[in-house]
Amino acid sequence: MSLWRKRKSAPRDLDLKSLPRHIAIIMDGNGRWAQQRGLPRTAGHSRGAENFRTVATHCKEIGIEYLTVYAFSTENWSRPPKEVETIMGLLEKYLYEAIERMERDKVKMKFFGDVSVLPKKLRELIERTELISEKYDGCQVNICLNYGGRDDIIRGAQSYAEDFAAGNINSLTDGEFSARLYSGGLPDPELIIRSGGEKRLSNFLLWQGAYSELYFTDILWPDFGKDEINAAILWYQGRNRRFGGV
Numbered sequence: 001m002s003l004w005r006k007r008k009s010a011p012r013d014l015d016l017k018s019l020p021r022h023i024a025i026i027m028d029g030n031g032r033w034a035q036q037r038g039l040p041r042t043a044g045h046s047r048g049a050e051n052f053r054t055v056a057t058h059c060k061e062i063g064i065e066y067l068t069v070y071a072f073s074t075e076n077w078s079r080p081p082k083e084v085e086t087i088m089g090l091l092e093k094y095l096y097e098a099i100e101r102m103e104r105d106k107v108k109m110k111f112f113g114d115v116s117v118l119p120k121k122l123r124e125l126i127e128r129t130e131l132i133s134e135k136y137d138g139c140q141v142n143i144c145l146n147y148g149g150r151d152d153i154i155r156g157a158q159s160y161a162e163d164f165a166a167g168n169i170n171s172l173t174d175g176e177f178s179a180r181l182y183s184g185g186l187p188d189p190e191l192i193i194r195s196g197g198e199k200r201l202s203n204f205l206l207w208q209g210a211y212s213e214l215y216f217t218d219i220l221w222p223d224f225g226k227d228e229i230n231a232a233i234l235w236y237q238g239r240n241r242r243f244g245g246v
């Protein structure tokens, strides 16, 4: 990535030498965004998906290495079937387009969560997207689908228990456990952003977010564009990260 490209979309006061390597986002507020405009909630998800593309492109352009977004949680299945169907449809559409744009965008895409229960067409697209984008290493976008932080930790514990029972391992460090999670091998997010006004993690990256800076904003996800990402990064750059020290 040339510095010129980074400079083009980054404001002057953003320090490009101390960017977070990994940003994670809870994209909340699609439903309210639509309701405020007298539109069906699904229209908000559609705008939310478009906005995700804008934000992902911007993050790549300024030099963020990893972007992880919460697109569908293990709890989201309790939404009305029509809304679940719309979100799955939007994801399919997004992946078709992502595959078409792959050569140009050069973004590696990964999916965190139990995708085995998703509709067959979506599963196939996920597999194709991961396979085709495997070769890119500039920016990695992780989409959390049927993801839950507790489920992630339970799976990690199960995988450790199996290795332990088989006599393959007899100790467990922080790093070894992290490697068993969906995000295995990635740095933890330094910054977690939640749009839409709520101030909670809602089962998102519970292990990985242990030391993340948490940025909450009332702005609804479809309105959370480049300027808002820049503002969140600027806020992060003003934080003093002590990791339990002084």
Ligand code: FPP
Residues within 6 Å of the ligand: 027, 028, 029, 030, 031, 032, 033, 045, 046, 048, 049, 052, 069, 070, 071, 072, 073, 076, 087, 090, 091, 094, 143, 196
């Ligand atoms: C939360 O807003 C949003 C979701 C549960 C779905 C997020 C899905 C997308 C942005 C579309 C597809 C994603 C990608 C990555 C292409 P909400 O419905 O809870 O809003 P509310 O709090 O206002 O009701």
